[in-house]
């Protein structure tokens with residue numbers, strides 16, 4: 001059975017990736033071709049001509065439309081055939097499949113479920129995006145060799161940072177600090193405060209703390225697969241309020257997971273920070289550190305995926321730290337059951 005949720009907005013591409021050339025990407029197992037119309041709006045079709053199934057991405061843009069490279073059938077961005085060479089009548093079946101798109105936060109988002117539900121207001125809010133006092137590391141991309149749910153597990157799992165990320169964002173002080181978990185219908189939050197501890201290497205490098213800090217990790221997962229990690233430090237003993245946290249050293253790391261296939265995932269990410277906001281060097285350093293951190297995750301998750309495939313088992317032992325991942329899996333299963341019901345009705 002597929003692990004995908006279809007009624008959701010996924011990042012299909014960064015805006016800069018889509019232009020007046022044809023760009024291909026596989027999403028939820030579907031081969032797609034993207035381009036921009038002359039007015040700048042993005043368009044997408046399934047990358048398969050309804051005639052002989054030639055990939056449309058081998059064709060050519062003609063104005064706003066896409067002309068198949070095999071026999072020249074031409075489709076507009078709504079999937080309608082607008083021209084068949086040598087034939088005046090266009091049969092109703094001569095259409096290519098398309099999906100709703102929306103552009104926000106420098107990304108092109110795609111909705112691959114029921115088109116009647118494709119409301120752009122449901123795109124997740126990226127906190128502090130575009131606000132003064134916040135610097136953005138934008139438009140980053142990684143490719144993970146695992147099912148997206150292995151990544152959502154990881155992104156609400158503060159416990160692994162001590163081990164997988166010892167050289168980057170973790171340290172041993174957090175080893176035995178418990179994680180609290182909350183949830184509602186489409187959101188799971190795992191969080192913890194590690195009080196009165198040494199700043200971690202990143203905070204050591206970026207902050208100006210002279211003594212111990214209280215540090216927080218809030219791992220939000222907006223279903224099915226947008227993660228926001230709210231991470232920061234304040235001088236030990238200060239109030240744990242939004243105002244104090246914004247006045248401390250704070251960052252929001254967004255990861256937008258888009259399933260490519262059942263065993264591979266597009267990993268789009270951006271990062272907002274409130275420190276060294278005018279420093280290109282700090283931005284480059286954050287980008288390097290985040291990339292190193294995520295590649296540490298990618299490496300272990302690829303191995304986890306292979307073992308899961310080899311054994312057909314996902315986990316043998318359930319630990320207390322699996323509370324948040326288990327909730328996500330349950331909520332995803334519920335969304336899938338709802339979609340299956342709707343499709344049947």
Ligand code: FES
Nearest residue numbers: 049051052068071
């Ligand atoms: S395969 Fe596309 S027009 Fe024939």
Ligand SMILES: [Fe+2]
Nearest residue numbers: 154164293297
């Ligand atoms: Fe990680």
